[in-house]
Amino acid sequence: xxxxxVNSAQRIGVDLHLELSGxxxxxxxxxxxxxxxxxxxxxxxxxxxxxxxSLAADLGLAxxxxxxxxxxxxxxxxxxxxxxxxxxxxxxxEPVVRGREPRPGLRQTSTRPTSDAAPRHDPxxxxxxxxxxxxxxxxxxxxxxxxxxxxxxxxxAFGPGDPQGRIELRRALADYLARARGVRTTxxxxxxxxxxxxxxxxxxxxxxxxxxxAVEAYGLPFHRSILAxxxxxxxxxxxxxxxxxxxxxxxxxxxxxxxxxxxxxGAALHPERRAAVxxxxxxxxxxxxxxxxxxxxxxxxxxxxxxxxxxxxxxVQLGSVSKSLxxxxxxxxxxxxxxxxxxVLAAKGEREAWAxxxxxxxxxxxxxxxxxxxxxxxxxxxxxxRRDRLVAALAAHVPHVVPTGIAAGLHAxxxxxxxxxxxxxxxxARQGLALDGxxxxxxxxxxxxAADGLVVGYAAAPDHAYGAALxxxxxxxxxx
Amino acid sequence: xxxxxVNSAQRIGVDLHLELSGxxxxxxxxxxxxxxxxxxxxxxxxxxxxxxxSLAADLGLAxxxxxxxxxxxxxxxxxxxxxxxxxxxxxxxEPVVRGREPRPGLRQTSTRPTSDAAPRHDPxxxxxxxxxxxxxxxxxxxxxxxxxxxxxxxxxAFGPGDPQGRIELRRALADYLARARGVRTTxxxxxxxxxxxxxxxxxxxxxxxxxxxAVEAYGLPFHRSILAxxxxxxxxxxxxxxxxxxxxxxxxxxxxxxxxxxxxxGAALHPERRAAVxxxxxxxxxxxxxxxxxxxxxxxxxxxxxxxxxxxxxxVQLGSVSKSLxxxxxxxxxxxxxxxxxxVLAAKGEREAWAxxxxxxxxxxxxxxxxxxxxxxxxxxxxxxRRDRLVAALAAHVPHVVPTGIAAGLHAxxxxxxxxxxxxxxxxARQGLALDGxxxxxxxxxxxxAADGLVVGYAAAPDHAYGAALxxxxxxxxxx
Numbered sequence: 024x025x026x027x028x029v030n031s032a033q034r035i036g037v038d039l040h041l042e043l044s045g046x047x048x049x050x051x052x053x054x055x056x057x058x059x060x061x062x063x064x065x066x067x068x069x070x071x072x073x074x075x076x077s078l079a080a081d082l083g084l085a086x087x088x089x090x091x092x093x094x095x096x097x098x099x100x101x102x103x104x105x106x107x108x109x110x111x112x113x114x115x116x117e118p119v120v121r122g123r124e125p126r127p128g129l130r131q132t133s134t135r136p137t138s139d140a141a142p143r144h145d146p147x148x149x150x151x152x153x154x155x156x157x158x159x160x161x162x163x164x165x166x167x168x169x170x171x172x173x174x175x176x177x178x179x180a181f182g183p184g185d186p187q188g189r190i191e192l193r194r195a196l197a198d199y200l201a202r203a204r205g206v207r208t209t210x211x212x213x214x215x216x217x218x219x220x221x222x223x224x225x226x227x228x229x230x231x232x233x234x235x236x237a238v239e240a241y242g243l244p245f246h247r248s249i250l251a252x253x254x255x256x257x258x259x260x261x262x263x264x265x266x267x268x269x270x271x272x273x274x275x276x277x278x279x280x281x282x283x284x285x286x287x288x289g290a291a292l293h294p295e296r297r298a299a300v301x302x303x304x305x306x307x308x309x310x311x312x313x314x315x316x317x318x319x320x321x322x323x324x325x326x327x328x329x330x331x332x333x334x335x336x337x338x339v340q341l342g343s344v345s346k347s348l349x350x351x352x353x354x355x356x357x358x359x360x361x362x363x364x365x366x367v368l369a370a371k372g373e374r375e376a377w378a379x380x381x382x383x384x385x386x387x388x389x390x391x392x393x394x395x396x397x398x399x400x401x402x403x404x405x406x407x408x409r410r411d412r413l414v415a416a417l418a419a420h421v422p423h424v425v426p427t428g429i430a431a432g433l434h435a436x437x438x439x440x441x442x443x444x445x446x447x448x449x450x451x452a453r454q455g456l457a458l459d460g461x462x463x464x465x466x467x468x469x470x471x472x473a474a475d476g477l478v479v480g481y482a483a484a485p486d487h488a489y490g491a492a493l494x495x496x497x498x499x500x501x502x503x
Numbered sequence: 504x505x506x507x508x509v510n511s512a513q514r515i516g517v518d519l520h521l522e523l524s525g526x527x528x529x530x531x532x533x534x535x536x537x538x539x540x541x542x543x544x545x546x547x548x549x550x551x552x553x554x555x556x557s558l559a560a561d562l563g564l565a566x567x568x569x570x571x572x573x574x575x576x577x578x579x580x581x582x583x584x585x586x587x588x589x590x591x592x593x594x595x596x597e598p599v600v601r602g603r604e605p606r607p608g609l610r611q612t613s614t615r616p617t618s619d620a621a622p623r624h625d626p627x628x629x630x631x632x633x634x635x636x637x638x639x640x641x642x643x644x645x646x647x648x649x650x651x652x653x654x655x656x657x658x659x660a661f662g663p664g665d666p667q668g669r670i671e672l673r674r675a676l677a678d679y680l681a682r683a684r685g686v687r688t689t690x691x692x693x694x695x696x697x698x699x700x701x702x703x704x705x706x707x708x709x710x711x712x713x714x715x716x717a718v719e720a721y722g723l724p725f726h727r728s729i730l731a732x733x734x735x736x737x738x739x740x741x742x743x744x745x746x747x748x749x750x751x752x753x754x755x756x757x758x759x760x761x762x763x764x765x766x767x768x769g770a771a772l773h774p775e776r777r778a779a780v781x782x783x784x785x786x787x788x789x790x791x792x793x794x795x796x797x798x799x800x801x802x803x804x805x806x807x808x809x810x811x812x813x814x815x816x817x818x819v820q821l822g823s824v825s826k827s828l829x830x831x832x833x834x835x836x837x838x839x840x841x842x843x844x845x846x847v848l849a850a851k852g853e854r855e856a857w858a859x860x861x862x863x864x865x866x867x868x869x870x871x872x873x874x875x876x877x878x879x880x881x882x883x884x885x886x887x888x889r890r891d892r893l894v895a896a897l898a899a900h901v902p903h904v905v906p907t908g909i910a911a912g913l914h915a916x917x918x919x920x921x922x923x924x925x926x927x928x929x930x931x932a933r934q935g936l937a938l939d940g941x942x943x944x945x946x947x948x949x950x951x952x953a954a955d956g957l958v959v960g961y962a963a964a965p966d967h968a969y970g971a972a973l974x975x976x977x978x979x980x981x982x983x
Contacts, residue, residue: 067678069671069690071871109655157662162653165861169649173642178965181829182637217857245853349661351860373725377697379859380831381645485658 041082049084053092061101061112072102072110147455148492152287152434152480153243153346159402160349164394165385171392172384184380186371187364188215188356191387196356199390200342203399204318205328207335208358214367217378218343218355219314220245226339227253229370231363232310237278239267240469241461243286246279246314259466266292269300276309282330283318287464287478289428289436291327301330304337310360315342317432319399322407324430336360344386346433347399354378354386406433409481409489416493423503426479433482436461443501444475451477451499456492521562529564533572538685538812541581541592552582552590580777580813593778627935628972632767632914632960633723633826639882640829644874645865651872652864664860666851667844668695668836671867676836679870680822683879684798685808687815688838694847697858698823698835699794700725706819707733709850711843712790717758719747720949721941723766726759726794739946745773749780756789762810763798767944767958769908769916771807781810784817790840795822799879801911802887816840824866826913827879834858834866886913889961889969896973903983906959913962916941923981924955931957934975 041056060066072078075093079086093110096102104110172191180189187193193210200206216222226232227250234255238246240262250257258275260267266285269278278300282292292300304311313330321327331340335358343355355378359367371377389395410429417424417437426435439447444460451458461476477500484492521536540546552558555573559566573590576582584590652671660669667673673690680686696702706712707730714735718726720742730737738755740747746765749758758780762772772780784791793810801807811820815838823835835858839847851857869875890909897904897917906915919927924940931938941956957980964972 067674067681069674070678071868073872154663157660158658160658160661162656166650166653170646173646176642178638178640180637181640181831182963183634183830248852350663351661353857353859372728377833379833379862382859382862483662 043082049088050092050095053082053084053088054095057092057096058101061096066112068112070112072112074109146457148457148488148495149484150456150458150479150481150492150496151483152459152478154480154483155346155349155402155433156405156482156485157349158485159405160351161394161398164398165389168389168392168394169381169385172388173381175388176384180380180384184377186373186377187368188213188377189380189383189387192383193356195387195390199395200329200340200358203396204315204326204340204342205332206340206358207332212335212359212361212364214357214359214364214371215378215383216355216357216371217353218345218350219316219341220249221353222341222355222357223249223312224253225357225367225370226312227255229367231366231370232277232312234277235275237269237273237275238466239280239285240466241285241287241464241474242279242281242466243314243316244464247466257466257468259469261470262288262290264288264290266290266296269296269303271299271303276304276307277312278304278309279312279314280330281314281316283315283327284428284431286314286316287428287434287436287461289430289432289434291431292330297330297333301333301337305334309337311338313338313340315340317346318342319347320403320406320433321431322403322410322429327431331358336362339363347402348395352378352382352386354382406482410435412489413479413481413493416497420497421500421503424500434478434480437477437479437500439475439477440501441475444477447477447499447501451496454495454499456495456499458496523562530568530572530575533562533564533568534575537572537576538581541576542687546592548592548594550592551588552592554589577774580774580781580810583774583778626937628937628968628975629964630936630938630959630961630972630976631963632939632958634960634963635826635829635882635913636885636962636965637829638965639885640831641874641878644878645869648869648872648874649861649865652868653861655868656864660860660864664857666853666857667848668693668857669860669863669867672863672870673836675867675870679875680809680820680838683876684795684820684822685812686820686838687812688820692815692839692841692844694837694839694844694851695858695863696835696837696851697833698825698830699796699821700729702821702835702837703729703792704733705837705847705850706792707735709847711846711850712757712792714757715755717749717753717755718946719760719765720946721765721767721944722759722761722946723794723796724944727946737946737948739949741950742768742770744768744770746770746776747772749776749783751779751783756784756787757792758784758789759792759794760810761794761796763795763807764908764911766794766796767908767914767916767941769910769912769914771911772810777810777813781813781817785814789817791818793818793820795820797826797912798822799827800883800886800913802883802890803910811838816842819843827882828875832858832862832866834862886962890915892969893959893961893973896977900977901980901983904980914958914960917957917959917980919955919957920981921955924957927957927979927981931976931979934979936972936975936979938976 041060043052043056072093075086075089079089093102093104097104097110101113102110103113190210192215193213196213197208197210200208216225223246236250236255236257237260238257240259247257260269262285266282267280280292280300282297284291300311303309311330315329318326318329329340331338337360339360340358341355344352345355357367413435414426414429417426424437426437429435444462448460458480459478461474461478464478479496521540523532523536552573555566555569559569573582573584577584580593582590583593670690672695673693676693677688677690680688696705703726716730716735716737717740718737720739727737740749742765746762747760760772760780762777764771780791783789791810795809798809809820811818817840819840820838821835824832825835837847893915894906894909897906904917906917909915924942928940938960939958941954941958944958959976
C-alpha cells in the first residue's frame, strides 16, 4: 500500500494507538493493527470498539473497510458483535494479572430470603418478591428527561452537591407525594437519599433515633439487619389481617411500620389502628417510621394514603423509586418532621454518599413532565394483569390454595397447611423456582405461629417466562 | 508516535529484549517497556541498567529521553539511582499474600476547612481547593454516552444491582487505570463505590481495617473525621518536600497516604520512600491505603504512577471522578488486594447505597469511547492555564510569595511568614475571598511547626471570575 495514511499512527476512540503500516489492503492493515492490539492487551477483553462510522472518519477510511475488518476479526474470534451492544473485544483469559473466580453466592445463607439479594445465578423460574419488572424501565422517556435536565441544569449542579438533595427533586417529590400519597410536606423537609436502607442507616446507625424500636413480627429482613448493625433492640409486634397491633401499654416509644401494605402479609393498617399509632406517638413523644415501599401500586381499592398525612411531626415517611421505576437508580427520600431535618443532615454529613445529582435532576424532570405518573399507571395495569394470571392459575390448578394480600403491591401470600412450608420450598427448588417462604420474614423473637406460606413476587419474571413460572409454582404446591 | 523504531524489538546492554510499541511519547514507550521487564522478572532486582548514553545509542533515542524514562521509573520506585553505582532495578521482596490480624482502635479528632463542605452561601471570590471547574462538565458527550449506554444495556441492568458495581464499568476502569495510572488489577478486584469518603467508610467503619493508622500530618480533614467516627486512632507522619516520612521503627502497621501528590503540600512521595513504604507493609503484614485523589492532573512532569503498581497485594488504591469529571456523580472505586475483595463486599452489604447503575453504565461508555481521556486532556490544559495565571499574578504583584506544590493537581500552597496565616485569612475574608490556611489541614497531634501558608484552589472559580479572585488574593497577601 502506498497511500498516505499508511505508516501513520492513529488514536482511535478508545484512546488506542493503532500502527497502520505494512503490506496489504487497507482492510488487511487495519485488521492486523487491531489483532496486534488485542493480542498484546492494549485492547482489553470487553472493550467496546468505536462504531464503523467514527473509526472510519478517524482513520480516513471507507466505512465498509472498517466494517469488513471488524467482520473478519469477529469471524476469527478476536471480537464479538452483539445486537445492541456493538463490537467488543472477545472475552478471553486475562493476559496479565490472574483474576479471581466470580464469587460464589455470598448471599446464600439460611436466614436470608433469596430475593433480598442481587441475582448472581439466575434461577429457571423467578417469583421472588421485592423487585420490579426490569424490562419495563422506560428507557426512551428517561433519556429525554435526562437530556432536558442536563441541558437546563445550572453549572453549580456539576459542583459539590447539597447533601439534602437537589432542590428541583425535592420540589417535584413534595408535589408528587402530596398528590399521590397524601403526604404533607415542603421541599425543605425532604432529604434525598439512596433508598430506604440508606434512610434507616441514617436514622439508626446515624444516632438520630435510639432504641428500642417496635417492629412488625413479619417484615423485611434488611430492616432488621440494619437495625442489628446499629445495635438497636427490636421488639416484634403481632401482625393480623388489619396490620400490626401496637399495644397501648407497650413501653417502646418508637415504631417502624409498613402501614399501606404490610410486608409481607399484604394487609392495610386498619383506620382505628392508624389513628391510635399516631396518638400513641404523640402521648409518648415518640415517632413512627413509615416504610411506604410500594404505595403506588393498588388494584381493587382506592390507595391508602401515607400515614404521614395524619401527623407530619410524628411520622417519618420513607420511600424510593426502587419498586415504581428501578432499583438501579439508588434514589429514595425521607420526609421528616421539622425538628429532625438538621439532625438527619448532620448524621448524613457533607461527604455522605448521596445520590447522583444528574439522576436527581433527571428524576425531577421525569416527575414534573408527567412521565412518572404515566409510568406508574402503565405498570399498575401491567402488574394487575400479572396478579390476575396468578389468581387464575391457582384457581384452575390448585383451588385449595387461596392467595391473600393481593389488593396491592407486587406480591401475594399463599397460605399453606401448618408444617408444609419447608417441604413446599424444597419442591419449588426442584422445579428451579426461586421464591421465599413466610419464615424468611419472621422476627426471631416473634411468638411461633402456625403461619406457613409462600411469598410470591409476580413482578420480576420476564413476560415470556411468567407462564412457565406459574406452572412450576402450581406443580410445587401441596395437593389439596 | 509514528517513527520507525516503534514496534521494533531491541536488545539492550544487559541482554534484555525490550518491546518498544504502543501509544505515547518515546519516553513513555520506553518507560512502559522497562516497567514490564521489571514486573515480569526479565530485569531482576539489583540488575544494573546500561548508562543513558549506551542505551540511547542502542535504541536510536536521544540521551535525554532515556534519562527521563529512568528518572520516571526511579520516581515510581521501580529503579534506584545512587551516586557511583548507577541505575539499578530496585530490591524488593516478592509479593506474598497473607492474612492479617486486626488490632483494636482508640480515639478521635477532627477539624474542618471551609472548603470541605458544600457551598451554601457562595463567596464573592472562590479559591477553595478540592473542587473542579463545574462549568466544564462535558454535557453533550455525557448525554451521548448515556444514550448509547442505556440503549445497549441488558434488561437486568434495571433490576437489583451487583454491589461490586457494573462489570462494564469495572472493565473500563481496570483498563483505564492500567493505562493512565500504572495500576495492576483485574475487574474482579475493583469495587465501585460513591467516592473516596465512601471507600474509607467501608474500609474503616466497615471493620475491614482496624487501627491505629499512620496518616500524613497534613491531610484531608474528611479523612480524619471518617476515621474518628470509626474510632480509628491516627498517628501523624511528618511531611516534608519528599512527601510523608514513614519511620521504619514506628509500631503502626497500616498507613494512609497521598503518594502521587501529597495533600495539601503538593510533594510527590520520594522514590526511596515509595519503595520503603511498600517494603515496610510487607515486613509487617500491613497495608497502604493510597488516595489517588488527583492523579490525572500533572503539568510539568510525567505522571507519577500509582503506588499500587508496586505491590497490588499491599496497596489499596482509591479514586473517583470527583476531581476529573464532577463530584455530582458520586462515583469512585477501590482497587483491592485479592484477599480483601470479599471482606469489603461483606462490609458493603447487598443493600449498601451503591452508585447509580445508569451512571455506571454511562461512565463505562464514556471511558471506553475515549471521551474520558479527551476530557482529562482538555482539563489538564485548562487547569495548567489557571495555574500559570496564578503564578504570573503572584510574580507581578507579590513576588516575595512563592507558590509551591504546583507541578500537579488543582491547588497550590503559598508559604507565609510564621505567625501570619490567620491574619492573612482574615484579610482574605474582608475581600470576600474564600480559601483555607494550612492549619485547617494539620493533624491535631502533629508537632507544632512554623508552617504557615494558604492553600489556593485554582479550579473552582468560573472563568469570568478567576481574574478578580486572583486580584483579591494578591491584595490579601502580606506585603514583602
